[in-house]
Amino acid sequence: MIWNESKECMSRDELATLQSARLVKVVNKVYHNVEYYRKKMQELGLEPGDIRGIEDIEKLPFTTYEDLNKTYPFGLAAVPTSELVRVHASSGTTGKPKIGVYTRRDIEVWSECVARCLSMAGITRDDIIQVGYGYGLFTGGLGAHYGAEYLGALVLPMSTGNTQKLLDMMIDCQATAIACTPSYLLHVAEDIEKLGVLDKIKLKTAICGAEPWTDEMRDQMEKRLNIKAHDIYGLTEICGPGVACDCEFHKGLHIWEDHFLPEIIDPATHKDLPAGTDGELVITNLTKEGMPLIRYRTKDLTSLEIDKCECGRTMARIQRFKGRTDDMLIIRGVNVFPSQVEAALLNIDGTTPHYMLVVDRVDNTDTLEVQVEIAEKFFTDEVRGLEKLSNEIHNKLKSAIGLNAKVKLVEPNGLVHSDGKTKHVIDKRKLYS
Amino acid sequence: MFVKQLSVFLENKTGRLNDVLSIISGNGINILSISIADTSEFGVLRMLCEDPAKAHELLKEHGITSKVNDVIVVSIPQAVGSLEKVVRSLEQNDINIQYVYGLSLDDEGASIAMKTDDLEKTLEVLKNENVKLYSQNDM
Numbered sequence A: 001m002i003w004n005e006s007k008e009c010m011s012r013d014e015l016a017t018l019q020s021a022r023l024v025k026v027v028n029k030v031y032h033n034v035e036y037y038r039k040k041m042q043e044l045g046l047e048p049g050d051i052r053g054i055e056d057i058e059k060l061p062f063t064t065y066e067d068l069n070k071t072y073p074f075g076l077a078a079v080p081t082s083e084l085v086r087v088h089a090s091s092g093t094t095g096k097p098k099i100g101v102y103t104r105r106d107i108e109v110w111s112e113c114v115a116r117c118l119s120m121a122g123i124t125r126d127d128i129i130q131v132g133y134g135y136g137l138f139t140g141g142l143g144a145h146y147g148a149e150y151l152g153a154l155v156l157p158m159s160t161g162n163t164q165k166l167l168d169m170m171i172d173c174q175a176t177a178i179a180c181t182p183s184y185l186l187h188v189a190e191d192i193e194k195l196g197v198l199d200k201i202k203l204k205t206a207i208c209g210a211e212p213w214t215d216e217m218r219d220q221m222e223k224r225l226n227i228k229a230h231d232i233y234g235l236t237e238i239c240g241p242g243v244a245c246d247c248e249f250h251k252g253l254h255i256w257e258d259h260f261l262p263e264i265i266d267p268a269t270h271k272d273l274p275a276g277t278d279g280e281l282v283i284t285n286l287t288k289e290g291m292p293l294i295r296y297r298t299k300d301l302t303s304l305e306i307d308k309c310e311c312g313r314t315m316a317r318i319q320r321f322k323g324r325t326d327d328m329l330i331i332r333g334v335n336v337f338p339s340q341v342e343a344a345l346l347n348i349d350g351t352t353p354h355y356m357l358v359v360d361r362v363d364n365t366d367t368l369e370v371q372v373e374i375a376e377k378f379f380t381d382e383v384r385g386l387e388k389l390s391n392e393i394h395n396k397l398k399s400a401i402g403l404n405a406k407v408k409l410v411e412p413n414g415l416v417h418s419d420g421k422t423k424h425v426i427d428k429r430k431l432y433s
Numbered sequence B: 001m002f003v004k005q006l007s008v009f010l011e012n013k014t015g016r017l018n019d020v021l022s023i024i025s026g027n028g029i030n031i032l033s034i035s036i037a038d039t040s041e042f043g044v045l046r047m048l049c050e051d052p053a054k055a056h057e058l059l060k061e062h063g064i065t066s067k068v069n070d071v072i073v074v075s076i077p078q079a080v081g082s083l084e085k086v087v088r089s090l091e092q093n094d095i096n097i098q099y100v101y102g103l104s105l106d107d108e109g110a111s112i113a114m115k116t117d118d119l120e121k122t123l124e125v126l127k128n129e130n131v132k133l134y135s136q137n138d139m
Ligand SMILES: [Zn+2]
Pocket: A247, A248, A249, A254, A309, A310, A311, A312, A313
């Protein structure tokens, strides 16, 4: 069901007009109310009047995690503390937490965004929903909670950490929906199977987010629990979960463009890229009052599709995340993402072998060695066959990343595994020391 | 009349050959012959042993890549030019030999294991030669 048809299905032209008006307004607001942004704009010789619509977006400066770190905690707030009603935070990889502050109106907008997502997943006011995200500084718990209440569903604020309680309440209250992380839902599915209570539960929808997941995980949870599962996306800095969600056609995550203006940029040149091209997702808060961010670099790699979806919505769809710009390597001046290597290897035999990129610098020239694990299905008793495989990998990589890599076939399990995750890059160049 | 050969992928690292051999013999499987084809980067160990399927499973448990495939094992008479004669007759029948290695299975003389691009046809050709073909049961 479409919660807010006049927005979710508006024509792209109308949308552009609305976004332009909102962008002009928010740029004026940060220029006059946030010293940090005013200085950034002044350094570029920009005045609010230079921004007349979304066509001028590229003139504006980016906001990065470093900016958040420098202005922590409230340096980017655009209203006095008296107007603010809530703080959320998520941990940064280094440095200070990433923080978001909200006015009463921000909470309302956020709740509506979440309600749109829940509605997209088929949840209505007749549903009984368990919120299995943590409640607290983390946006997941309260974000899903307020959104579900806004929708009018009956909310069970379970939080995390007590799966037995979650299952008891799921059965006793006949919960029909759940919001939690995908990995937690799979854990719950395991317990349901172990206890043999699948016939006692009435769950039909799950809305999962806060961590990346795959179609295989969706298949698993849908089959094992006999439910429909949807992917919800968001960032604390921008607002929290509810920035985007996927509809029943699963052709990407519809992003609420009337509130969040998305761009895809080339992470190296910082130029905007056209729809359908892979790059870094950049988001501008068009309506946030508390702490609107201008051109925030999410570091998430994806592309946008803007053609109308079969569900009737016109809002752009964020495609599967292909990685983080943090993973980007620059080798002989060429940008290389491990995900490109992975995609090239996938074309070898329909399956992805484990791999490792080893980057080094010999005589002032970067070298790239790609180590590929020889699992049984790639193995042949003929040396010629293995050399052919090695050449094929070399050629596929050459066309995918434009570099001549040295391919080394290695035994399985020989690659470095850390914390259960497979590490894909070893950079031996001492570039920063 | 094929014989099952166990082929094992080996990185060129010290100790790997020893690891593989001790996993197999350590589980009471008799190894009859080994041969290694190597490049600067990796090697393929080829061996004939008593229970290749079990050896394959054992290596798998240890995370070592291997596979079982067919080869032809023949005994070559101890006379000058007899190996050359076998090779020539395969060539005349347009059969390409992919690899061949020697082994000693009994007291009568030299034996070879070979893999060609057409094992069935190779068998037909060899049946008309003065050679003894081994089966898996002889291993
Ligand atoms: Zn859709």
